Structures are given as structure tokens and as C-alpha cells.
Amino acid sequence: MARLPLHAIANARSGDKGDRLNIALVCRDPAHYAAVAAQVTAERVAQAFAHRKPARVVRYDLPKLAAFNFVLDDVLEGGVNASLGLDGHGKSLSFLLLDIEIDIAVETPRGAQQQSISGRV
Amino acid sequence: MAAKVFIGAGAGFAGDRSDAAGPVVEALAGCDGPRFLMYETLAERTLALCQLERRQNPERGYSPALDRLLPPILARCLAVGIKIVGNFGAANPPAAARRIAAMARDLGLRPPRTAVIEGDDLAGRLSDDELAACETGGRILAQGRPVISANLYLGAQPIAEAFNRGADIVVTGRVADSALALGPLLHVFGWRADDWDRLAAGTLVGHLLECGAQVTGGYFADPGFKDVPDLAEVGYPIAEIDADGATVITKPAGTGGLVNRLTVIEQLLYEIHDPSAYLAPDVVLDLTDVEVAEIGKDRVRITGARGKPAPETLKATVCVEGGFLGEAEISYAGPNAAARAQLAADIVRKRLATRAPGLALRIDAIGAVSVFGASGAALDLRNAPSSDIRLRFAAQSDDGAQVERLLDEVEALYCAGPAGGAGVRRRITPRLASASCLIERRYVAPRVTMMGDV
Numbered sequence A: 001m002a003r004l005p006l007h008a009i010a011n012a013r014s015g016d017k018g019d020r021l022n023i024a025l026v027c028r029d030p031a032h033y034a035a036v037a038a039q040v041t042a043e044r045v046a047q048a049f050a051h052r053k054p055a056r057v058v059r060y061d062l063p064k065l066a067a068f069n070f071v072l073d074d075v076l077e078g079g080v081n082a083s084l085g086l087d088g089h090g091k092s093l094s095f096l097l098l099d100i101e102i103d104i105a106v107e108t109p110r111g112a113q114q115q116s117i118s119g120r121v
Numbered sequence B: 001m002a003a004k005v006f007i008g009a010g011a012g013f014a015g016d017r018s019d020a021a022g023p024v025v026e027a028l029a030g031c032d033g034p035r036f037l038m039y040e041t042l043a044e045r046t047l048a049l050c051q052l053e054r055r056q057n058p059e060r061g062y063s064p065a066l067d068r069l070l071p072p073i074l075a076r077c078l079a080v081g082i083k084i085v086g087n088f089g090a091a092n093p094p095a096a097a098r099r100i101a102a103m104a105r106d107l108g109l110r111p112p113r114t115a116v117i118e119g120d121d122l123a124g125r126l127s128d129d130e131l132a133a134c135e136t137g138g139r140i141l142a143q144g145r146p147v148i149s150a151n152l153y154l155g156a157q158p159i160a161e162a163f164n165r166g167a168d169i170v171v172t173g174r175v176a177d178s179a180l181a182l183g184p185l186l187h188v189f190g191w192r193a194d195d196w197d198r199l200a201a202g203t204l205v206g207h208l209l210e211c212g213a214q215v216t217g218g219y220f221a222d223p224g225f226k227d228v229p230d231l232a233e234v235g236y237p238i239a240e241i242d243a244d245g246a247t248v249i250t251k252p253a254g255t256g257g258l259v260n261r262l263t264v265i266e267q268l269l270y271e272i273h274d275p276s277a278y279l280a281p282d283v284v285l286d287l288t289d290v291e292v293a294e295i296g297k298d299r300v301r302i303t304g305a306r307g308k309p310a311p312e313t314l315k316a317t318v319c320v321e322g323g324f325l326g327e328a329e330i331s332y333a334g335p336n337a338a339a340r341a342q343l344a345a346d347i348v349r350k351r352l353a354t355r356a357p358g359l360a361l362r363i364d365a366i367g368a369v370s371v372f373g374a375s376g377a378a379l380d381l382r383n384a385p386s387s388d389i390r391l392r393f394a395a396q397s398d399d400g401a402q403v404e405r406l407l408d409e410v411e412a413l414y415c416a417g418p419a420g421g422a423g424v425r426r427r428i429t430p431r432l433a434s435a436s437c438l439i440e441r442r443y444v445a446p447r448v449t450m451m452g453d454v
Helices: A032-039 A042-048 A091-097 A111-120 B022-030 B045-057 B073-082 B093-106 B128-133 B159-162 B179-189 B196-209 B259-270 B339-353 B400-416
Strands: A002-005 A010-017 A020-028 A056-062 A067-073 A101-104 B004-011 B035-039 B083-086 B114-118 B147-152 B167-173 B240-243 B246-249 B285-287 B289-297 B298-304 B305-306 B312-335 B361-366 B388-397 B423-439 B447-450
Touching: A010 A091, A010 B259, A020 A032, A020 A091, A020 B083, A020 B259, A032 A101, A032 B147, A042 A056, A042 A067, A042 A091, A042 B305, A056 A101, A056 B045, A111 B093, B004 B022, B004 B083, B004 B179, B004 B196, B022 B035, B022 B240, B035 B073, B035 B179, B045 B147, B045 B312, B045 B423, B073 B083, B073 B093, B083 B159, B083 B179, B093 B114, B128 B147, B159 B167, B159 B179, B159 B447, B179 B196, B196 B240, B196 B246, B196 B259, B196 B285, B196 B305, B246 B305, B259 B298, B289 B423, B339 B388, B388 B400, B388 B423, B400 B423
Parallel strands: B004 B035, B035 B083, B083 B167, B114 B167
Antiparallel strands: A002 A101, A010 A020, A020 A067, A056 A067, B004 B240, B114 B447, B147 B312, B240 B246, B246 B298, B285 B305, B289 B298, B312 B388, B312 B423, B361 B388
């Protein structure tokens, strides 16, 4: 077992509509889907974004794609036309999600995963 | 009926590269079947700005991207029969069509048959109060600011009709981005308006293509974790769609980027909320059972899109004036930079508290915290990981003078602030606020006009 940031095993992409942010989280190896499903709950994501005060966080599961879609309401400070921040779209926020740490059974770490594990553990 | 339709993406937004479409057009030229090139260039804000421009000059108000994006590929597309569809008509599709005609003349080409889609503009059909009553998810319109633009998202049917009538080029204003692909597919395959699964598949094609390189390795690369070959010359996507809606996403040979399971899935879920109900004007797309399979180098097959009946209402985006955004920056670097930056931030906040009371201020420290943080949070640079910090101050107000006051305070830090303050930049941007409305279909009356027929 190793404690890793999601970034070591998963991809994420942000998109916005008004003040609503979605972050797609995709397991690079579908074998990690169950571990991510068990640990990266909507509550856990709400905690990671607590300073941006989400009104609601919903997780949608897409097992056929080994992916999840997180929808966070009211975290973009009004959205791209109203936010005072540099990133009104929330494009960088996928990497805030990827900083969440999870426990993963590590059998045969490869390539970039190896690099990340040795860097973090 | 054609076995396959080929649709390439020429641009994913108005600021996209003008040389991106060239390799796509060359690849399409070698494909056997109906071929289309689509351009999505119409952000919410763009349409409102175009509306303002049209008020100044009735021959303007189309997307400024048109003049940059079309000339490099227009001759080749007309020569080999690649049809073009784009929402670069913005607030004035007929003017865009006339501009394209002039462009063709200047290039010494035959006059293209250009169709114009109108009917998305709600001006004159719904009053500002009626629009306010339709707003969802906010109360922006109720504030009574004058409406600048109000546009419905039209569907794919008028685009199909335009191609049915022989258009080489179809110019739209606001349509659902995905309709730019579904329209050509309806035209070629003649899918029925209630053939929900195929309409869903065509909508998914548009969704995957509408952001250009975002499905071929753009907005994806993360060195060491998600490596993308030759991203500098990333190839833009081409979709191959069969009559059942099964789709292969690929890209032109010899270009950079990549198409694999992961690039496709990231784009599949881009800007999606409930994956079982992605609302488009022509269908509700359900992505739950979509499957994505790598079938060759840079070739990914997508199947399993399901459709549900189209929504009762259509979405419209309404833009109103939104005051002024002011931004000013100043840098501190070297020994004790964080403390000097902290002092500068505290000075500006303290002075504005009495001199521009009520002005909400955001302060970022680029190099320490600039995008993850929340506005209104206190800036604390005691543990800043950098000795090179660029402070950024931002505020917004309907009162431009108040915003100017902030910028003046930041500039004054040069002489009256902490040591070594450097490189002030300041700017004011007029803002537009946007609201979403749900509009009953009885207000929707798309019109297709062949230019030259009138």
C-alpha cells in the first residue's frame, strides 16, 4: 500500500458553465477505479475545495470509462464574467483535485508512477 | 447513401491558431466521402461584443476570427468540395456571408454558395422583463441592467437544411456547438428528428470536436505523466462517422499530438454536468454507456451514445453590462521579498478601506498563491515558497472612478510603498455579465437564407 496524490494515477480536466465547475477524473489504469471510487467521495472533494465554499458537490460514476465526473456548484466566484480571480474558468482547479491523496495497492509501479512514488513517500 | 462522413475541426475557439486547419483540410481532401470542416468561434462574451459592434456599424458584428481563420483554407476547400460550417456569423451572419464572398473575390475564387442561419437573436421577441422571468440559476437580469445580447442556442436542423439546399458554406450565429457536427450528419444520413440514439451520437461527435485540439493532446500534456509528442505542432481532430453513429476520432498524419483513450475520455466529459443528461437542442445525450476503444495509432472508436427526447425548452444566453474590472500588478524580488509584498498589499487594502469603501478587493501573490485561492481570503505570505512575487490587485465596480482609484493606489507604491517595487502594469476592462434563460420553443423560428437568392 502506498499513499499517493491522485496525480500519480489519474488524469483530470476542468470545465465551466457559469458558476458551476466540473472536473472529470479518469484513472490511467482502469484497475484503480475501485480504490478511487471508495476514497475520492464527493465529501472528500468538497473538503479539498472548502475554501471556495461549494454550495454542492456531486459525483457521477462512469465505470465503463474508469472515470468520474465531479460537479461543484458556486466555486467560480460568479464565473468567468464576474470573478475577480485570474482563473475565472477554473481551468487550473483540476490540479487542486489531483492533490488529494489516496491509498493505492502498488504492485508493479511503472514509469511516471515510479517517479512520483519515490518523490512523495 | 454515403458509408462514412468525415468532419474536421478547424478551430476550437476564436483565438485558435489560423494554421491549424491546413493539415486537417489536406487529410480531408484525401478522404472518400462527404467532408466537412467546422469552426466553433463564439464564446458568450464574443457574441455580446459583436452585438455592440453591429450597433456601431451594420456591416460588422460577425466574429473577428473569420478574417483570420478562413483565408488560409478557403481556396482548397472550394476546389475539392470540403464544406464549411461555422458560427462565425455571431451577431450578424448575413454580413459574415458578404465578407466571405468578398474574401473569395479577393482570392480569385468562384463565388461560394453561402447559407445564413438566423433566428437565434431574441431582440424584439422577448422584452427585458420577459427574459428576466426566464432566468435560471441566478438573478442577474432582475437587476434591470440593459440587455446587450440575447441569443438562443439553435439546433442542427437549419444547418442540415442549408446543406440540403446546396450550400458550400453555412454561417450561423448562436447554435449549440455540437450542432455544427450534427447538422452535416443529418444532411448526409437523413436521420429522423426522433432517432434519438443517432442524434445523440452526432451530438457527441460535435462535443468531441468543438474544442479543436482538446481531443488530440491539447489541454492534456503533463510531462512525465501524460506525455504528448510534438505538442507544438498538434494536429486538430477529424471524426469519421458511419450511418449508425459509430465514430472514430483521429488526426492528420504527420502532425503532433495524440489520440488515445485518455484524451478522448477527458474531452468526452468536458463541461458536462450529469453524464446521463447532456442537454442539446435536438436531443438529450446520455453518455453512461459510451465505450471508447483504441483501434490503431491515433484512432479511437466511440460507441454507445444514447439519446432521449429533446428538451421542452431551449437555452439562451443573455448578456448585460457588468461594470468595470480593474487589475494592477507590481513585483517584489530578492531578499525579504515576501515581507515587502505583504506590506504593499496591506498598504493598498488599508488605504482603500477609507478611500473607496465597499470596493471588494482581491489580492493575489503570483509566485505564491494566485489561482487556487478564494477572493476575500486574507493574504498571508509568511510561508511563501518564492522570493520573486508579483502582487496582483483586482476589483470590480459599476463606478469606473472607484476602480481607477485602486489602480492609482497600486501605481503609487512605486514611490510611497516598500523598497524595490517594480514593473507596475494596470488596466481597466469593461465587463459583461451573462445569464442563462430557458425559452419556450414557440419563440424559436430559425431561418435559412441562401445568399444570392435574395
